[in-house]
Amino acid sequence: MSRQVTVVTGGSRGIGAATCVRLARDGHDVVLGYARDEAAARGVAERVRSVGSRCVAVRADTSEEAGAERIFDTALEEFGRVSGLVNNAGVTGPLGAFADVSTEDLRRVVDVNLLGYLLCCRRAVREMRGSGGAIVNVSSAAATLGSPGEYVHYAATKAAVDTLTVGLAKELGPVGVRVNAVSPGITETDMHAAMGDPDRPVRAASRIPLGRAGRPEEISGAISWLLSADASYTTGTVLRVAGGM
Ligand code: NAP
Numbered sequence: 422m423s424r425q426v427t428v429v430t431g432g433s434r435g436i437g438a439a440t441c442v443r444l445a446r447d448g449h450d451v452v453l454g455y456a457r458d459e460a461a462a463r464g465v466a467e468r469v470r471s472v473g474s475r476c477v478a479v480r481a482d483t484s485e486e487a488g489a490e491r492i493f494d495t496a497l498e499e500f501g502r503v504s505g506l507v508n509n510a511g512v513t514g515p516l517g518a519f520a521d522v523s524t525e526d527l528r529r530v531v532d533v534n535l536l537g538y539l540l541c542c543r544r545a546v547r548e549m550r551g552s553g554g555a556i557v558n559v560s561s562a563a564a565t566l567g568s569p570g571e572y573v574h575y576a577a578t579k580a581a582v583d584t585l586t587v588g589l590a591k592e593l594g595p596v597g598v599r600v601n602a603v604s605p606g607i608t609e610t611d612m613h614a615a616m617g618d619p620d621r622p623v624r625a626a627s628r629i630p631l632g633r634a635g636r637p638e639e640i641s642g643a644i645s646w647l648l649s650a651d652a653s654y655t656t657g658t659v660l661r662v663a664g665g666m
Contacts, residue, residue, distance in 0.1 A: 424474075426500045427648065428492055430454040430483050430541060431510030433462040435610030436559060439637035440507055441465050443645045445474035452496040452503070453478045454510060475500060483510045483537035484529075493544045502552060505648045506545040508538045508582075509559040513575045513616045527574050534578035542589060546598060553597035556589070557647045558582050559640075560602040562663040572616070579604075583659050590657030599656040601647045606663025608635040630665025 427444055431437035432453035441451045442465065451469050453476060455462040462478040469476035479495045481488035496503050512533045514526035538558055545556055563572070564579035583602055590600040606629065607613075613621040622634030643662045646652055 425449040425504045427505030428452045428496055428503050429507040433458045433465055436637045436640045437509040438465045439641040440644050442468050443641040445469040445472045447645050450475040450500050454481055454492045456482055483541055484532035486540055489540035502548050504554045506556045507644055508541050513572050516571050516616045516618055518570055519573045530575050531578055535581050538582055549598045550596040555599040555648045557644050558586050558602040560604040562604050562606040562666050587657050594656055602659040603643045604659055604661045605640045606635055606666040635664055
């Protein structure tokens with residue numbers, strides 16, 4: 422059987438980085454997309470290779486058509502047609518009340534979290550229809566919590582990701598492409614520092630039924646399972662991995 426070839430966007434840090442390494446262990450060759458942090462991307466690519474999988478890192482902004490296309494063009498050149506996509510690259514902008522969010526931040530969050538996911542899904546589907554494949558969209562528990570006072574606009578893009586997942590799963594089931602989402606709760610990554618509150622995962626612990634924030638490796642396991650043969654009858658699912666939140 423040929424190896425799985427999987428694109429992971431936002432693979433240089435956090436949940437995406439853990440996913441690249443987990444997928445490598447589970448037998449995938451990995452195409453790692455990232456935006457800026459070349460050193461981090463290179464480090465993750467080395468970890469993927471150290472467990473015996475192939476890896477190519479591609480610097481590309483997924484919110485732009487040319488960027489999304491370049492990730493898949495590189496995949497095709499290096500490893501052949503992709504069998505998997507993990508749509509993961511995401512941003513929140515600063516934490517705060519909705520009335521104070523700048524138009525620039527609103528646009529960026531929609532562009533990266535929604536348009537970027539749409540562009541990557543579209544290209545993946547164009548390659549997978551006929552040969553089959555699986556997509557996992559990384560959503561967020563925020564999609565159902567709404568995240569008042571923090572980032573309602575971000576939560577809204579994640580709710581759209583859930584709808585994208587359900588609709589695409591129904592459209593693509595007949596052509597052998599499965600589409601699912603994983604919805605993490607608060608997870609220990611750089612994202613909280615980027616939104617202006619590095620200690621957020623620690624402070625949130627008392628609100629989480631399991632008493633702590635998640636670790637990226639606890640999210641990547643769910644992602645890898647959804648891409649695996651064990652999930653062959655699972656599509657259109659939004660799998661919450663949020664410590665009970
Ligand atoms: P993170 O640590 O901030 O990493 C974000 C990743 O996305 C980085 O690899 C970054 O690349 C990449 N990226 C950002 N903008 C991009 C763009 N325009 N084009 C391409 N790549 C881009 O984030 P994370 O916490 O792991 O989050 C990953 C996903 O999980 C996101 O979709 C997020 O919404 C979701 N999520 C996270 C949490 C949480 O608590 N952390 C909870 C629920 C859902 P560079 O390194 O090059 O900047």
